[in-house]
Amino acid sequence: MQKQGIYKIITNVPLTKSVYKMVLEGDTSNITAPGQFINIELAGKFLRRPISICDWNETTITVIYKVVGEGTRQMAGMKEGEELDILVGLGNGFNTNIDKMKHPLLVGGGVGVPPMYGLAKKLLAEGKRPTMIMGFNTAEEVFYYEEFVALGLDVFVTTVDGTGGTKGFVTDAMEQNGILYDYLYCCGPEPMLKALHRGVMTGGQLSFEERMGCGFGACMGCSCKTLTGYKRICKDGPVMYKEEITFE
Amino acid sequence: MKDLSVNLSGLILDNPIVPASGTFGFGREFAEYYDINILGSFSFKGTTKEARFGNPTPRIAECGASGMINAVGLQNPGIDTVINRELPELKKIFHKPVIANISGFSIEEYAYCCERIDKEEQVGIIEVNVSCPNVRHGGMSFGTSPEAAAEVTRAVKAVTTKPVYIKLSPNVTDIVAIAKACEEAGADGICLINTMLGMRIDIARRRPVIANVMGGFSGPSIFPVAVRMVHQVSKACNVPVMGCGGVSSARDVIEMMMAGATAVQVGAMNLKNPYICKEIIEELPIVMEELKIDRLSDIIGIV
Ligand SMILES: Cc1cc2nc3c(=O)[nH]c(=O)nc-3n(C[C@H](O)[C@H](O)[C@H](O)COP(=O)(O)OP(=O)(O)OC[C@H]3O[C@@H](n4cnc5c(N)ncnc54)[C@H](O)[C@@H]3O)c2cc1C
Ligand SMILES: Cc1cc2nc3c(=O)[nH]c(=O)nc-3n(C[C@H](O)[C@H](O)[C@H](O)COP(=O)(O)O)c2cc1C
Numbered sequence: 424m425q426k427q428g429i430y431k432i433i434t435n436v437p438l439t440k441s442v443y444k445m446v447l448e449g450d451t452s453n454i455t456a457p458g459q460f461i462n463i464e465l466a467g468k469f470l471r472r473p474i475s476i477c478d479w480n481e482t483t484i485t486v487i488y489k490v491v492g493e494g495t496r497q498m499a500g501m502k503e504g505e506e507l508d509i510l511v512g513l514g515n516g517f518n519t520n521i522d523k524m525k526h527p528l529l530v531g532g533g534v535g536v537p538p539m540y541g542l543a544k545k546l547l548a549e550g551k552r553p554t555m556i557m558g559f560n561t562a563e564e565v566f567y568y569e570e571f572v573a574l575g576l577d578v579f580v581t582t583v584d585g586t587g588g589t590k591g592f593v594t595d596a597m598e599q600n601g602i603l604y605d606y607l608y609c610c611g612p613e614p615m616l617k618a619l620h621r622g623v624m625t626g627g628q629l630s631f632e633e634r635m636g637c638g639f640g641a642c643m644g645c646s647c648k649t650l651t652g653y654k655r656i657c658k659d660g661p662v663m664y665k666e667e668i669t670f671e
Numbered sequence: 672m673k674d675l676s677v678n679l680s681g682l683i684l685d686n687p688i689v690p691a692s693g694t695f696g697f698g699r700e701f702a703e704y705y706d707i708n709i710l711g712s713f714s715f716k717g718t719t720k721e722a723r724f725g726n727p728t729p730r731i732a733e734c735g736a737s738g739m740i741n742a743v744g745l746q747n748p749g750i751d752t753v754i755n756r757e758l759p760e761l762k763k764i765f766h767k768p769v770i771a772n773i774s775g776f777s778i779e780e781y782a783y784c785c786e787r788i789d790k791e792e793q794v795g796i797i798e799v800n801v802s803c804p805n806v807r808h809g810g811m812s813f814g815t816s817p818e819a820a821a822e823v824t825r826a827v828k829a830v831t832t833k834p835v836y837i838k839l840s841p842n843v844t845d846i847v848a849i850a851k852a853c854e855e856a857g858a859d860g861i862c863l864i865n866t867m868l869g870m871r872i873d874i875a876r877r878r879p880v881i882a883n884v885m886g887g888f889s890g891p892s893i894f895p896v897a898v899r900m901v902h903q904v905s906k907a908c909n910v911p912v913m914g915c916g917g918v919s920s921a922r923d924v925i926e927m928m929m930a931g932a933t934a935v936q937v938g939a940m941n942l943k944n945p946y947i948c949k950e951i952i953e954e955l956p957i958v959m960e961e962l963k964i965d966r967l968s969d970i971i972g973i974v
């Protein structure tokens with residue numbers, strides 16, 4: 424169930440040159456699953472900005488965002504104590520109730536990494552043994568490595584230029600480290616989603632992005648075609664099952 | 672006690688607030704935010720004969736504080752599914768007459784869909800969106816010529832019993848000529864305006880933001896254009912006008928009504944603030960008190 428509320432910024436700090444972590448205080452009672460997102464209203468902008476939930480507890484929500492345009496630049500300039508009007512509890516989120524799954528593989532690319540954090544916590548709490556692969560372009564961009572390690576799971580880093588971790592793409596790390604897994608969860612840029620969709624034989628769930636009008640299912644701005652019909656990425660997604668996805 | 676009720680061709684609305692087609696789906700998503708029965712009515716998503724996916728994405732572009740562009744392209748499940756699935760669901764959450772927004776790509780398609788929807792008990796008014804391209808005539812929108820708009824009106828009126836409102840496009844040189852042609856062809860009312868044709872460019876990537884290149888611009892910055900057109904049309908026609916375009920506050924509603932609107936539709940603002948219609952309905956009596964208005968219907972067209 425989606426809700427609107429006013430949230431107070433209690434932390435807004437850079438993690439890398441262009442990626443920031445923001446912790447917001449307010450009602451979190453309607454967040455039901457990792458992989459859901461929030462939609463943030465910004466002064467002087469008509470459309471809200473969708474950002475994935477990285478982590479949450481009874482009173483706070485953590486998001487991690489990259490500065491890519493005017494809206495995210497504005498967010499980066501905000502101070503502790505400032506307030507934001509946010510729609511919370513949007514999207515379906517990841518389903519962790521998967522039959523026979525014991526060793527899920529979590530793959531995050533760039534700012535696709537954050538939703539994997541909340542997912543990893545949930546899977547661990549449910550007694551699963553997840554492995555995490557995080558993909559970046561270069562070592563300078565890496566964030567949240569220690570945080571994932573602190574959760575107590577195996578974490579692999581890849582960088583396209585080889586300045587950190589395995590050189591290449593997340594698929595290279597999967598091969599070179601002989602990672603065993605029985606299910607896939609992924610969030611990242613479309614080429615990564617495509618490669619994993621093609622290359623991975625197990626079942627899985629992939630999280631998608633699209634430009635949004637409302638973020639709560641009303642405008643049909645974010646539709647995509649799937650093998651099970653037309654879906655709204657904001658409401659029926661952003662997480663889709665591997666079996667239903669088509670990249671035509 | 673303030674009287675907010677208005678009369679649209681015999682249909683009495685508790686208040687003039689009507690969410691605009693395409694920004695309110697079939698009501699379900701908003702029913703998660705508030706009880707949508709407080710609305711005067713609402714206009715559901717533009718429905719066509721066949722199911723449509725609409726345009727490729729991206730379909731949405733930001734336009735700063737002023738509004739947004741959409742090129743959804745009439746994605747809808749088609750008239751059969753709307754009647755068999757959406758309307759029964761809608762009945763559970765909305766207990767007032769609803770406005771059925773119908774689109775088409777030929778005269779026959781408009782007539783077919785309107786005849787079918789006319790038989791649905793919950794439909795109070797049929798709103799015919801003539802901003803669609805006429806595929807048989809080089810894709811020119813029906814709403815850009817008085818003759819084509821009148822032809823659609825006549826065809827729909829011939830097969831329906833409920834009030835028919837023609838929803839006009841602002842992308843024309845003479846809105847009054849088109850509105851009058853519709854009135855003469857039998858329209859029970861006019862709704863205006865639909866979105867204005869617009870475009871944004873991603874200057875870093877040197878390409879249009881929207882896959883369809885162009886789209887419909889709407890939101891607060893089109894309000895003055897909408898007020899002007901509502902004023903012109905309501906002065907020239909004798910049928911009621913539903914005003915639409917850029918409305919974002921109770922004051923806007925009053926302004927639109929003074930310009931000549933009997934009911935007022937709220938579009939893009941629902942996407943930004945899902946509570947906007949509820950807030951406007953709550954704010955209206957306060958602003959009426961301030962402006963010494965007892966009956967909202969008294970101010971229709973006073974300017
Ligand atoms: C479900 C979902 C979850 C997301 N989670 C995160 C996250 O956790 N961290 C993060 O850094 N980013 C995330 N994004 C991407 C983020 O929404 C965009 O980077 C952001 O909206 C850019 O806004 P801007 O004003 O800075 O950029 P501009 O380019 O100035 O924005 C212009 C318009 O385009 C939209 N837009 C631009 N890029 C994207 C994009 N990639 N996806 C969707 N809309 C876009 C904006 O929302 C805005 O409406 C997510 C997107 C979606 C759809
Ligand atoms: C996302 C979106 C979808 C729309 N879909 C329709 C539609 O299906 N049929 C229609 O007649 N108008 C449609 N419209 C136009 C609106 O109903 C309204 O006329 C227009 O947006 C101007 O009002 P506004 O400025 O309040 O948004 C749509 C508008 C938006 C923003």
Ligand code: FES
Nearest residue numbers: 636637638643657
């Ligand atoms: S953004 Fe409006 S339906 Fe998804």
